[in-house]
Amino acid sequence: MAGHSDLGRFLRRCRAALAPEDVGIAPATHGRRVRGLRREEVALLAGVSVDYYTRLEQGRHTSPSAAVVEALARVFQLDAAASAHLADLARPVRRGNQETPAQRVRPAMHQLIASMTEHPALVLGRRTDVLASNALARALLTDWTLLPPRQRNYIRWIFLDPAARDAFLDWPTVAAEVVGTLRLYAGRNPDDPQLSRLVGELTIRSPEFRTWWNGHYVHERTYGTKRMRHPEVGPITLRYEALAMPGDPDQTLFIYTTDPGSPSHDNLRLLGSLVARSGSTPGTTSATRTPRG
Structure with a gap:
């Protein structure tokens, strides 16, 4: 998936x-032929040769040192997530392509x-797989329990379900x-x-x-905020x-709240009462149908 070509593209x-x-x-007095910085400018700012940086972009050099990665992150003014992603892409590519075991929520x-009857909550795992969700989250978003296991994935729902x-x-x-989140995962895996x-x-x-x-x-x-x-x-x-x-690698708990006294708070409480009354997930955005495919 990710690899040396992704390092160059990034x-x-x-x-x-x-x-x-x-x-x-200083801006050039005449038009520049490239958008953004030139390779020579990046190399100068990072303290590496133009040839070395060019080989990085072209995938001909695939394992820059930690010092070079740190210098490039500084030049490009990357935030913590993007810096970590750059470091992931710069690591030697692992081989194997082995299927990862299914994740389980304790x-x-x-x-x-x-x-949590007043707060929607769900647990996402690798690749944004939906591992667990409470009734209010299923009423708010979709009832993943009605979908085949392969389709219980947050980003897949986002893009393939019109609802x-x-x-x-x-x-x-x-x-x-969420695409950016999946990119982070791809860099690590x-x-x-x-x-x-x-x-x-x-x-x-x-x-x-x-x-x-x-x-x-x-x-x-x-x-x-959503x-x-x-x-x-x-x-x-x-x-x-x-x-x-920490005890469950690659699992993240998402908890949703509303501002007390706001119309949103009242609407979420109303949704919660509908869930409690029906004992299921009434009115979910797509609970009664499967996303395309």
């Missing part, structure tokens, strides 16, 4: 994203999120960010065959995914916290 994307004035270089975690586009008022932002299949399917079936994936942007979801519209209760603005679980 470097080119970073170079194109910066203007000369962003790094203290029973105590299932009990914990099930007890997801209706659910998020800022769908392009939400979708682009370049030989994951299940990831290769997922990316292949989404690349073929979603032009938006293909564009964002090829852009090589990365995004680490730690906390944020604006949604639920067919049963109306608009809901949610804050989320993403909590890594």
Whole structure:
């Protein structure tokens, strides 16, 4: 999946994203023939030769030292997530392409999120696989338990279920960010065959995914806000916290809350009462149908 070619593509994307004035270089008085920085400028700022940096972009040198990676991250003004991604891409490519064992959520975690009757909660694993969710999360988003195991995946739902586009008022932002999250995973796990299949399917079936994936942007979801519209209760603005679980590698607990006293808080409570009354997940955005394919 990821590999030496991805290192070169990521470097080119970073170079194109910066203007000369962003790094203290006076703008040229005549037109530049390349967008962003020139290779010579990056090499000078990073303290490496132009030939060495060119070989990095072209995939002819594949294992830069930690010092070079750190220098390039500084030149490109990368945040912590993008710097870590650059370091992942610069590591020697692992071989094997072995299937990873299925992830399991501990029973105590299932009990914990099930007890959260006022807050939607779900656990995402590798490749944004949905490993667990409580009733309120399934009512708010979709009931993944009704889908075949292969389709219980958050990013797949985002791109292949039309109802997801209706659910998020800022769908392009939400979708682009989750692609960036998957890019981070790909950098850490370049030989994951299940990831290769997922990316292949989404690349073929979603032009938006293909564009964002090829852009090589990365995004680490730690906390944020999502604006949604639920067919049963109306608009809901949610804050989320993403909590890594040290005892369970590659599992993240997402908990959603609303501002007390807000219309969103009232609407989420109404949705919770509908769930409690029905004993299931009424009015989910796509609980009664399977995403395309």
